[in-house]
Amino acid sequence: MSDTGFFSRLKNGLGKTRNGLIGGIKRIFSTNDTASLEMFEALEESLISADVGVETTLQIVEDMRKRVKAEGIEDASRLYEILKEEMTALLTQSEAGCDWRCEGEPHVMLVAGVNGSGKTTTAGKIAYTLAKEKRAVVLGAADTFRAAAGEQLAIWAERAGAQLVRHQEGADPGAVAYDTVDAGIARKADNVIIDTAGRLHTKVNLMEELKKVHRVIGKRQPGAPHEVLLVLDATTGQNGLQQARQFTQALHVNGIVLTKLDGTAKGGMVIAIHNQLGIPIKLIGVGEGVEDLQPFNARDFVAALFD
Amino acid sequence: MFENLAKRLESVFKNIRGQGRLTEANMREALQQIRNALLEADVNIQVVKKFIADVQEAALGQEVLASIHPGQQIVKIVHDELVKLMGEKNAPLARASKPPTIIMMVGLQGQGKTTSAGKLAVHLKKAGHKSLLVGADVYRPAAIKQLEIVAQQAGAEMFSLGEHADPVETCLMARGEASLRGCDTVILDTAGRLHVDEDMMLEARQIAEQLNPHEILFVANAMTGQDAVNSARQFNAALPLTGVILTQMDGDARGGAAISLIEVTGCPIKFVGVGERLEALEPFHPERMAGQILGMGDIVSLVEKAQQVVDQEKAVQFQKKMRKGDWDLEDFLDHMRQLKKMGNMSDLLQKIPGINKMLPQGMDMAEDDLKHTEAIILSMTLKERRNPNLINGGRRRRIADGSGTSVQDVNALLKEFQKMKLMMKQAMKGGKGKKHGRIPRGPMPPLPGF
Ligand SMILES: Nc1nc2c(ncn2[C@@H]2O[C@H](COP(=O)(O)OP(=O)(O)O)[C@@H](O)[C@H]2O)c(=O)[nH]1
Ligand SMILES: [Mg+2]
Numbered sequence: 001m002s003d004t005g006f007f008s009r010l011k012n013g014l015g016k017t018r019n020g021l022i023g024g025i026k027r028i029f030s031t032n033d034t035a036s037l038e039m040f041e042a043l044e045e046s047l048i049s050a051d052v053g054v055e056t057t058l059q060i061v062e063d064m065r066k067r068v069k070a071e072g073i074e075d076a077s078r079l080y081e082i083l084k085e086e087m088t089a090l091l092t093q094s095e096a097g098c099d100w101r102c103e104g105e106p107h108v109m110l111v112a113g114v115n116g117s118g119k120t121t122t123a124g125k126i127a128y129t130l131a132k133e134k135r136a137v138v139l140g141a142a143d144t145f146r147a148a149a150g151e152q153l154a155i156w157a158e159r160a161g162a163q164l165v166r167h168q169e170g171a172d173p174g175a176v177a178y179d180t181v182d183a184g185i186a187r188k189a190d191n192v193i194i195d196t197a198g199r200l201h202t203k204v205n206l207m208e209e210l211k212k213v214h215r216v217i218g219k220r221q222p223g224a225p226h227e228v229l230l231v232l233d234a235t236t237g238q239n240g241l242q243q244a245r246q247f248t249q250a251l252h253v254n255g256i257v258l259t260k261l262d263g264t265a266k267g268g269m270v271i272a273i274h275n276q277l278g279i280p281i282k283l284i285g286v287g288e289g290v291e292d293l294q295p296f297n298a299r300d301f302v303a304a305l306f307d
Numbered sequence: 308m309f310e311n312l313a314k315r316l317e318s319v320f321k322n323i324r325g326q327g328r329l330t331e332a333n334m335r336e337a338l339q340q341i342r343n344a345l346l347e348a349d350v351n352i353q354v355v356k357k358f359i360a361d362v363q364e365a366a367l368g369q370e371v372l373a374s375i376h377p378g379q380q381i382v383k384i385v386h387d388e389l390v391k392l393m394g395e396k397n398a399p400l401a402r403a404s405k406p407p408t409i410i411m412m413v414g415l416q417g418q419g420k421t422t423s424a425g426k427l428a429v430h431l432k433k434a435g436h437k438s439l440l441v442g443a444d445v446y447r448p449a450a451i452k453q454l455e456i457v458a459q460q461a462g463a464e465m466f467s468l469g470e471h472a473d474p475v476e477t478c479l480m481a482r483g484e485a486s487l488r489g490c491d492t493v494i495l496d497t498a499g500r501l502h503v504d505e506d507m508m509l510e511a512r513q514i515a516e517q518l519n520p521h522e523i524l525f526v527a528n529a530m531t532g533q534d535a536v537n538s539a540r541q542f543n544a545a546l547p548l549t550g551v552i553l554t555q556m557d558g559d560a561r562g563g564a565a566i567s568l569i570e571v572t573g574c575p576i577k578f579v580g581v582g583e584r585l586e587a588l589e590p591f592h593p594e595r596m597a598g599q600i601l602g603m604g605d606i607v608s609l610v611e612k613a614q615q616v617v618d619q620e621k622a623v624q625f626q627k628k629m630r631k632g633d634w635d636l637e638d639f640l641d642h643m644r645q646l647k648k649m650g651n652m653s654d655l656l657q658k659i660p661g662i663n664k665m666l667p668q669g670m671d672m673a674e675d676d677l678k679h680t681e682a683i684i685l686s687m688t689l690k691e692r693r694n695p696n697l698i699n700g701g702r703r704r705r706i707a708d709g710s711g712t713s714v715q716d717v718n719a720l721l722k723e724f725q726k727m728k729l730m731m732k733q734a735m736k737g738g739k740g741k742k743h744g745r746i747p748r749g750p751m752p753p754l755p756g757f
Contacts, residue, residue, distance in 0.1 A: 045352055048346055048352050048533065049351075049352055049533050050533065051349075051532040051533050051534070053346075053347070054343045054346045054347055055347075114530070114555070114558070115417075115419065115555065115583070116416070116417025116418060116419060116528065117417060118416075118417060145583075146453070147421075147452075147453045147454075147456035147457050147460070148449040148450075148452035148453035148455075148456055149449075149453075151448070151449035151452045151453075152447070152448045152449035152450075152452075152453070154449075155448035155449060156448060169456075200555065200557060200558040200559075201558070201559075202557075202558050202559045233417060233530075234534075235415065235531050235532060235534050235535075235538070236530045236531065236532055237349035237530060237531060237532020237533060237560075237563070237564065238347055238348070238349055238532065238561075239349070239530040239558065239559065239560040239561075240530075240532075242559055242560075243530075260415075260416065260417075260501075262501060262503075263415070263501045263502070263503060263534070263538070264502070264503060264534055264537045264538070265532065265533075265534035265537075266534075269532065288416070288446065288447070
């Protein structure tokens with residue numbers, strides 16, 4: 001990951017403390033000297049408690065068992081290190097750069113996800129981060145459905161020092177998206193970020209609407225959007241995989257933002273998402289303020305998972 | 308992975324038949340399957356452990372019934388235990404002996420508190436209550452503005468001291484405001500907050516202590532995972548919660564968090580949210596929820612809802628006409644109106660596994676489309692409606708003018724009508740030999756495109 005550009009603006013590491021209320025994989029390993037049956041059971045329980053999911057958890061635990069057998073590992077703390085390394089390695093492929101620049105034209109980003117996951121907040125935080133780098137940013141309020149969604153984004157635009165394109169409530173989101181890209185091009189913006197209405201991935205008509213927004217953007221600026229971010233709430237359980245699958249099918253999502261990691265939820269479902277769908281996790285949300293956005297870091301994420 | 312628990316258990320129990328009784332030994336694998344199914348449905352693992360022990364106790368020693376499969380028998384036991392655990396159905400909202408009744412909405416960020424507040428106002432309005440919605444979220448940008456719009460949509464009163472005021476102060480003022488405006492119910496829409504945020508939890512506690520609400524409802528969404536127990540436990544420790552609203556039940560989440568929430572708070576689920584519209588609030592049904600958590604769909608509520616919405620007699624008449632292929636634009640209009648009512652069901656339909664693909668296009672019909680269609684058909688003479696072939700160029704222009712639409716709109720409608728008529732006819736023929744073709748009989752009206 002580059003140390004300059006976008007990410008240099010983001011604080012590194014999980015700044016806020018998180019009290020792990022449940023389990024704690026670390027503790028399991030520190031109270032066991034040797035790899036034992038109970039230890040594996042406790043490991044399984046901890047991973048499930050972190051929303052990693054039964055299937056993925058069983059895979060991880062099985063892999064560890066095999067290694068213990070094959071390599072004759074006896075030391076519990078050694079096993080813990082191996083586990084951490086493996087999971088970090090697995091997710092490291094997930095760390096993808098996001099410079100979000102296009103030569104000679106605006107870089108266009110589309111933000112999508114289910115209701116209340118943190119799309120608008122994330123769009124605002126990204127705009128803020130980019131604007132701080134002296135980039136010209138245009139935000140588009142394509143959530144014309146939820147009451148006062150436009151006002152909410154307008155406040156974020158102000159906080160970020162970004163421009164805003166907005167239509168009336170109930171307007172066609174495709175038209176907003178088109179106008180936003182249009183404004184981005186006309187004003188020679190560096191980045192265009194389009195916020196969309198929350199929708200459940202099971203609503204066929206709303207997913208069609210989203211596809212249309214995507215198409216319309218491409219019509220105004222061929223090749224756009226360059227980035228489609230799916231915003232996932234870390235408190236989400238196994239349905240997260242379903243969300244990721246459906247949104248990806250509709251939009252070719254190329255990055256995930258995992259929000260609300262400032263709570264006690266661990267967001268373990270992104271492991272399965274990454275495993276099965278290969279979508280990188282790009283950013284995490286750790287609060288409601290402008291600066292509460294961080295690059296995803298596999299090592300920190302795994303460490304927090306084991307806290 | 309756990310598509311159908313009953314099926315999986317059937318294979319587990321292949322060999323039990325004839326063993327007579329359910330024992331610890333022959334149930335071990337079955338319980339493992341049940342455990343995994345519940346975990347996949349997001350029931351918290353500690354809750355699952357306890358639950359499995361209960362199921363085991365309930366099942367041990369039971370005779371393996373000859374008539375049904377042991378797998379089904381276990382599923383039945385699990386289902387019943389789940390229902391028992393989830394307790395009361397239709398748990399009513401408390402009412403103050405002396406108005407106003409105060410309801411406080413609390414929860415994490417982004418769970419649907421504001422929308423649920425509006426839904427409650429609509430629900431209470433039907434029972435003759437007038438609600439004052441109180442904007443006490445001064446943190447999230449435009450949250451108060453959102454509530455203002457929601458209140459308007461709900462036909463409720465709205466009050467807030469604005470985002471620069473102290474939320475506790477706002478809530479305190481609301482009581483007097485309610486009596487001034489003749490409201491017998493006050494609904495406090497508080498900011499979303501993390502259970503680990505001490506300042507914010509203190510604020511919520513102050514509001515609760517100062518106003519002594521009759522209901523403190525914890526709003527959580529059905530997609531919540533294992534962490535539901537942590538947040539619910541902390542909220543419950545800080546505030547005397549009285550109930551839960553489970554939102555976003557119209558998706559495909561299995562909703563195991565419901566069990567965790569009930570177990571941790573000891574409160575009943577009072578309502579579930581099933582869509583974005585303010586009418587999309589339903590009482591909680593433990594049996595349905597149990598079915599959903601176990602992945603058995605929610606056919607019951609669909610059928611019930613369909614029966615409620617559809618005008619039976621008209622549906623039957625329509626079917627008859629359609630079978631003969633002699634329906635006209637009047638029938639079409641009627642049918643559109645029925646479909647519109649059904650359209651309001653689409654939220655519900657979505658949650659039946661596999662139904663998405665079957666949903667006819669018309670289900671998503673926008674309000675505007677129907678208005679257009681209505682206007683156009685109403686601008687036709689009776690003769691024209693009965694015999695659309697009469698409608699030539701001149702008449703089309705007249706109809707367009709009369710309905711404030713364009714000739715293209717009229718053309719489109721006529722084309723759609725013809726297409727639909729043809730489709731229906733083909734559908735009828737499709738089921739050669741079978742009397743009713745593919746058109747379902749019974750409570751459901753025929754859906755175009757089937
Ligand atoms: N604690 C916390 N709250 C967040 C985070 N991201 C968003 N939120 C809050 O979650 C709620 C819903 O966010 P919003 O951006 O409106 O969601 P949207 O409906 O997806 O646009 C708001 O109250 C936000 O302040 C986060 O990373 N941490
Ligand atoms: Mg939004």
